[in-house]
Amino acid sequence: MRKTVFLFSGQGSQHFQMARALFEHDLRFRAEMSRLDTMVGDLAGHSVIAALYDDANEKSRPFDALELSHPAIFMVEYALAQTLIAAGIRPDLCLGTSLGSFAAAAVAGFIDVEQALAAVIQQAAALEACCEAGTMIAVLADTAVFERERLHELAELAAINFAAHFVVAAPRERVAELEGRLKAGQIAFQRLPVAFAFHSRWIDAAQAPFASFAQSLRSGAGRLPLICCDQAAVLQALPGDFFWQVVRRPIRFGAAVAMLEREHSGDYIDLGPSGTLATFLRYLLPAERKPAIHAVLSPFGNDQARLAALVAGWPRPATG
Incomplete structure (x- = not known):
């Protein structure tokens, strides 16, 4: 049913x-x-x-x-x-x-x-x-990218939505470096409209x-x-x-x-x-x-x- x-x-x-x-x-x-x-x-x-x-x-x-x-x-x-x-x-x-x-x-x-x-x-x-300003970035790629592009050094894995879509969370001051690594790897991403690093x-x-x-x-x-x-x-x-x-x-x-x-x-x-x-x-x-x-x-x-x-x-x- x-x-x-x-x-x-x-x-x-x-x-x-x-x-x-x-x-x-x-x-x-x-x-x-x-x-x-x-x-x-x-x-x-x-x-x-x-x-x-x-x-x-x-x-x-x-x-x-x-x-x-x-x-x-x-x-x-x-x-x-x-x-x-x-x-x-x-x-x-x-x-x-x-x-x-x-x-x-x-x-x-x-x-x-x-x-x-x-x-x-x-x-x-x-x-x-209580919390510092943060960011969340949706990444359109397999989660293997999280380790391969060394995103784990700057962020935490906040969500796995499907095989080619995950989200990372980090303090706001790390945004530029995170996005820089994604751009260097030619990986599509989108910053989410949030003010904190949820998850x-x-x-x-x-x-x-x-x-x-x-x-x-x-x-x-x-x-x-x-x-x-x-x-x-x-x-x-x-x-x-x-x-x-x-x-x-x-x-x-x-x-x-x-x-x-x-x-x-x-x-x-x-x-x-x-x-x-x-x-x-x-x-x-x-x-x-x-x-x-x-x-x-x-x-x-x-x-x-x-x-x-x-x-x-x-x-x-x-x-x-």
């Missing part, structure tokens, strides 16, 4: 104006975003929506201020999930990568949405207060203050299975350090999908701001499997049309 899998991406997928067309024209999405923004106001004293959809903040402008980008990613993904559920598209499993695991856990019912959002905000505050030792200073807050979180058995990309495992309960380890341990997206595919044939819906995980899946899943892979949001627009097409074509026939 085919399973519907909701995918939630993390830092690096965000941009100003993300999902703005849905916010302006989809009543359910707007209501969810506004409800979450009210929670942010109560918890942190500012509005994410005001900054996210400010006309002065163009899509091309870096969106890496953690106090805004962290909750903005959560809000967009959670609001889109609730919009799909209201339209009759319900997940059988939720898969989160990094920060996306916060929204995935909330949608799967392991934690109340307000607690999850509070954890997002507190983690951003701990990182901003590396350079964020460890934030662990203790965040753990102190995390002790107040209350989670329980979820309504749906949750796939953890740092463990490549299906969780039935959240470990006590779950919300820290998902941003600290390396992301193993390819391994998590392989584990899932051994058990189920999935239809995948990417709820992230840029459709990044849907792109990864097209490299991971064999074409003969005829996987259904959907992305609703894109930096290039047409979000409303993609959402309408997805809802109109659901459910997908089991023989597809």
Whole structure:
């Protein structure tokens, strides 16, 4: 039996104006975003929506201020999930990568949405207060490049997404040397719009203050299975350090999908701001499997049309 899998991406997928067309024209999405923004106001004293959809903040402008980008990613993904559920598209499993695991856990019912959002905000505050500026670079090559080009001397391996795509994390002052080594090796790469070296030792200073807050979180058995990309495992309960380890341990997206595919044939819906995980899946899943892979949001627009097409074509026939 085919399973519907909701995918939630993390830092690096965000941009100003993300999902703005849905916010302006989809009543359910707007209501969810506004409800979450009210929670942010109560918890942190500012509005994410005001900054996210400010006309002065163009899509091309870096969106890496953690106090805004962290909750903005959560809000967009959670609001889109609730919009799909209201339209009759319900997940059988939720898969989160990094920060996306916060929204995935909330949608799967392991934690109340307000607690999850509070954890997002507190983690951003701990990182901003305790950690040095960092960078993350996506490398379009086999992971053998990490050793061959001596990237390990400057960075840590932060993610392995598929056979020809991995991510490294390092302090910001090492960016020029890292990129210089990649250019010298004629290796394609892209710097991600993040302000910290997630999934590396350079964020460890934030662990203790965040753990102190995390002790107040209350989670329980979820309504749906949750796939953890740092463990490549299906969780039935959240470990006590779950919300820290998902941003600290390396992301193993390819391994998590392989584990899932051994058990189920999935239809995948990417709820992230840029459709990044849907792109990864097209490299991971064999074409003969005829996987259904959907992305609703894109930096290039047409979000409303993609959402309408997805809802109109659901459910997908089991023989597809």
